[in-house]
Amino acid sequence: MSAVTVNERTSAPAERDLRFTRVLRSEWIKQWSLRSSAITLGATLAVMILFGVVSSLSATGSVETTGPGGGGGDPFSGSGDPLATVLAGANFGVLIVSVFGVLAGAREYGSGMIRSTMAAVPARLPVLWAKVAVLVSTLLVVAVLGVFVAYFAGNAILSSADAATAQWSDEGVVRALLGNVAYLVGLGVIGLALGLILRSIGGGLGTLIGGILFLPTLASALLPDTWDSALKYLPSNAAQSFTAVAAPETLLSAGQGAVVFALWLVVAVAGAAVAIRVRDV
Amino acid sequence: MLEIVELTKRYGDVTAVDGVTFRVRPGVVTGFLGPNGAGKSTTMRMILGLDKPTSGSALVNGRPYVDSRAPMRELGVLLDARNVDKGRSARNHLRALGATVGIGRTRVEDLLELVGLSDVADKSAGSFSLGMGQRLGIATALLGDPSVVMLDEPVNGLDPDGIQWIRGLLKDLAAEGRTVFVSSHLMSEMELTAEHLVVIGRGRIIADMSMDDFIASASPDRVRVVSPEAVRLREPLLALAKSVTSAEAQVLEVEGVPASIIGDLAAELGVRLHELTSISASLEEAFMELTRESVQYHGAASGHATIDGARA
Ligand SMILES: Nc1ncnc2c1ncn2[C@@H]1O[C@H](COP(=O)(O)OP(=O)(O)OP(=O)(O)O)[C@@H](O)[C@H]1O
Ligand SMILES: [Mg+2]
Numbered sequence: 001m002s003a004v005t006v007n008e009r010t011s012a013p014a015e016r017d018l019r020f021t022r023v024l025r026s027e028w029i030k031q032w033s034l035r036s037s038a039i040t041l042g043a044t045l046a047v048m049i050l051f052g053v054v055s056s057l058s059a060t061g062s063v064e065t066t067g068p069g070g071g072g073g074d075p076f077s078g079s080g081d082p083l084a085t086v087l088a089g090a091n092f093g094v095l096i097v098s099v100f101g102v103l104a105g106a107r108e109y110g111s112g113m114i115r116s117t118m119a120a121v122p123a124r125l126p127v128l129w130a131k132v133a134v135l136v137s138t139l140l141v142v143a144v145l146g147v148f149v150a151y152f153a154g155n156a157i158l159s160s161a162d163a164a165t166a167q168w169s170d171e172g173v174v175r176a177l178l179g180n181v182a183y184l185v186g187l188g189v190i191g192l193a194l195g196l197i198l199r200s201i202g203g204g205l206g207t208l209i210g211g212i213l214f215l216p217t218l219a220s221a222l223l224p225d226t227w228d229s230a231l232k233y234l235p236s237n238a239a240q241s242f243t244a245v246a247a248p249e250t251l252l253s254a255g256q257g258a259v260v261f262a263l264w265l266v267v268a269v270a271g272a273a274v275a276i277r278v279r280d281v
Numbered sequence: 282m283l284e285i286v287e288l289t290k291r292y293g294d295v296t297a298v299d300g301v302t303f304r305v306r307p308g309v310v311t312g313f314l315g316p317n318g319a320g321k322s323t324t325m326r327m328i329l330g331l332d333k334p335t336s337g338s339a340l341v342n343g344r345p346y347v348d349s350r351a352p353m354r355e356l357g358v359l360l361d362a363r364n365v366d367k368g369r370s371a372r373n374h375l376r377a378l379g380a381t382v383g384i385g386r387t388r389v390e391d392l393l394e395l396v397g398l399s400d401v402a403d404k405s406a407g408s409f410s411l412g413m414g415q416r417l418g419i420a421t422a423l424l425g426d427p428s429v430v431m432l433d434e435p436v437n438g439l440d441p442d443g444i445q446w447i448r449g450l451l452k453d454l455a456a457e458g459r460t461v462f463v464s465s466h467l468m469s470e471m472e473l474t475a476e477h478l479v480v481i482g483r484g485r486i487i488a489d490m491s492m493d494d495f496i497a498s499a500s501p502d503r504v505r506v507v508s509p510e511a512v513r514l515r516e517p518l519l520a521l522a523k524s525v526t527s528a529e530a531q532v533l534e535v536e537g538v539p540a541s542i543i544g545d546l547a548a549e550l551g552v553r554l555h556e557l558t559s560i561s562a563s564l565e566e567a568f569m570e571l572t573r574e575s576v577q578y579h580g581a582a583s584g585h586a587t588i589d590g591a592r593a
Pocket of ligand 1: 292316318321324
């Protein structure tokens with residue numbers, strides 16, 4: 001077909017060894033060579049910043065967001081907590097980040113690519129660690145940008161209208177900002193783990209979004225109050241204790257919440273590690 | 282070098298591979314033949330460590346593939362050309378996989394050129410035709426310049442030009458001293474490329490021998506003799522041959538006597554010969570003969586076939 005030969009002329013044999021940094025690079029190339037990655041991450045950023053800005057404008061009365069039905073269920077009408085107002089987009093960010101994480105885990109099982117990947121990295125686990133590392137570093141940048149740009153932009157809007165702002169020095173504000181970053185990144189990783197365990201985009205998304213968004217609301221509505229002491233350990237309720245400036249009394253303290261959420265994360269990733277090791281690809 | 286020892290894989294009740302033992306040596310193309318569902322792909326997945334054997338072991342260059350220090354350098358594989366993320370370009374697919382062992386852009390470009398995909402390297406792999414996908418799979422297999430090349434039905438979907446090319450490629454790879462292990466259920470294909478054969482049926486090894494031995498063992502050589510005086514040859518040949526059949530008056534088919542002896546005999550007797558042809562059994566026939574009992578999924582003989590839900 002051409003003069004090209006199959007032979008590659010490399011000198012030292014070790015030049016073609018498998019190394020973790022190389023697997024990391026492989027996963028990095030994989031992530032950025034799919035156009036959907038940049039689109040999804042860009043959308044996360046845009047949603048978090050734009051919703052924060054709109055929500056802040058609406059809180060200062062600069063924008064009328066009340067539709068015909070009145071302001072009752074309006075997501076932009078802040079609860080009076082200025083941090084919640086400027087971070088109004090985080091709730092949507094959480095959704096998109098969940099999708100991104102699940103896709104990062106389940107996509108290769110859907111396409112069959114996982115067999116090519118594990119044939120190249122037969123030790124298997126380096127692939128998991130590399131996927132986690134790439135996802136964490138990417139989401140960290142997106143979450144930090146999204147949360148802090150929304151915070152500063154929203155605060156600027158609020159203060160220009162002489163409305164109450166969430167001052168950097170106010171108690172719990174910095175913690176809540178960092179908490180939101182951690183929650184976004186953590187959810188993405190839990191999504192990744194679920195995608196790898198369930199090997200299905202639909203299954204992973206259903207489990208994560210059902211468990212994060214609907215289960216807490218549904219359970220607290222249906223179950224008697226005595227269950228509340230258990231429900232606060234659900235990932236989203238645990239996270240609420242450190243993502244809000246002042247969480248309701250019924251929830252864990254910020255520190256406890258962080259530990260519980262971290263445990264969920266560790267359990268999910270450990271589950272993925274076991275699934276990857278034990279099961280046939 | 283591949284060494285497969287007592288390899289067994291059960292999926293629930295199904296024993297896909299059943300105590301298989303064989304070696305694949307470097308320097309020759311080894312064909313891995315068997316009818317549908319015989320266990321070829323399962324064996325290959327176990328060699329790769331993708332499926333864990335129920336028992337037994339598979340060694341690549343003397344150790345389990347899982348322990349390989351430079352996997353892509355050691356074993357290059359094409360399992361299923363569809364094992365790619367559809368949204369990624371061919372070039373980035375190769376870059377991503379190659380990156381695991383530090384393979385860079387130059388090598389990726391070389392491989393794209395080798396398999397003839399340079400012009401479509403930026404197209405998404407999902408848009409590829411079967412044959413283009415197959416070429417990408419072959420590029421993936423050769424990316425690490427591996428000492429063992431293992432391809433599961435590589436000619437699948439290739440056009441005649443592509444088939445021609447891969448035949449040459451496989452022989453070249455073997456000539457360079459690599460171990461080349463290629464599965465197929467197309468006997469006619471293996472006949473042209475493989476020097477050694479491992480035949481599997483219902484998960485068990487039926488034959489493990491050179492191509493020549495395989496053909497000889499499965500079906501004896503026959504000689505076709507055309508002579509206006511065929512009747513005069515018939516009697517003396519019957520004394521020597523396993524069988525002599527005659528479909529037409531002037532034609533004899535002799536089994537078990539080489540053409541040279543028949544020719545000499547005719548000369549001695551002064552019998553005129555118009556034709557003397559050795560007919561060796563085709564590999565296709567030999568294979569069908571050998572695997573007759575182990576073919577699981579027969580096509581229906583008539584148009585009255587019913588689909589009984591099992592597998593088609
Ligand atoms: N993951 C699996 N789960 C259950 N059964 C399986 C699995 N993989 C293969 N089998 C069964 O194992 C047997 C061998 O299948 P395999 O794919 O190895 O055959 P093959 O020789 O590659 O066939 P073909 O020529 O059709 O590709 C078949 O009966 C198949 O149904
Ligand atoms: Mg197969």
